[in-house]
Amino acid sequence: MNLFLQEHKCIDFSAPNIQEKAATLFAGLQGNILKARAAFEFVRDEIPHSFDIGADIITVKASDVLQYQTGICHAKANLLAALLRSQDIPAGLCFQRLTLADDDLKGYVVHCYNAIYLDGRWVKVDARGNKPGIDAQFSTDVPVLAFPCRPEYDEYFWPGIYTAPHQETMQMLERATCLQDVLDNIPDMITEQPDIWG
Numbered sequence: 001m002n003l004f005l006q007e008h009k010c011i012d013f014s015a016p017n018i019q020e021k022a023a024t025l026f027a028g029l030q031g032n033i034l035k036a037r038a039a040f041e042f043v044r045d046e047i048p049h050s051f052d053i054g055a056d057i058i059t060v061k062a063s064d065v066l067q068y069q070t071g072i073c074h075a076k077a078n079l080l081a082a083l084l085r086s087q088d089i090p091a092g093l094c095f096q097r098l099t100l101a102d103d104d105l106k107g108y109v110v111h112c113y114n115a116i117y118l119d120g121r122w123v124k125v126d127a128r129g130n131k132p133g134i135d136a137q138f139s140t141d142v143p144v145l146a147f148p149c150r151p152e153y154d155e156y157f158w159p160g161i162y163t164a165p166h167q168e169t170m171q172m173l174e175r176a177t178c179l180q181d182v183l184d185n186i187p188d189m190i191t192e193q194p195d196i197w198g
Contacts, residue, residue, distance in 0.1 A: 004092050010060055010164075010165045011082045011085060012061050012062055013082040013083070014086075022086045026038060036089060039080055043083070047076055047127075049073065050070045051179060053070060056178070058181070059071040060075055060170055062075075062081070062083075073112045074112040080125075081114060092115045092195070092196075093114060093161070093163075094112070094157070097109075097111070098111045108154075109187075110190055112166065115161045122161060125143070128146040130146075134147070160193070167192070172185045
């Protein structure tokens, strides 16, 4: 479980702005479930998805997502993981294969969401950000994620939980200078093995 508490260059929870935000976000909250819900709702609701707002900056690591107040799903998942790990709450990353458009005509994309270890079990949440047609919620029971998988379009979840962000996607985001770069280059497959199966 210690693997899911470690700092990563993109989950940089020792950054001063992450520490400052954690201090205010979790002030007065008792218990990991309340803290996890607060962190999830903050990242989901207060950090807009870059494509939803047509952001002119591409963020990667958690501290930059917080500073610039935007990120795609992978970057927002980094921020959620950083906030949770700052509180010694194990947090990991999960991945889903989705179509880039409503159908499969434009190919596929790797989507990222989080897993949080709470009360002896992994809880899966998606802080991508809600909008019409997307209603992800914090649930310690059945996951209420942003996107269902549509078998008719060969969408599916990659099994397992990862301690680190998807390296190829992080490298793509570091190179990207605009949202079109992301659309043109975002990976559509994962070949790495998860750190745990769950």
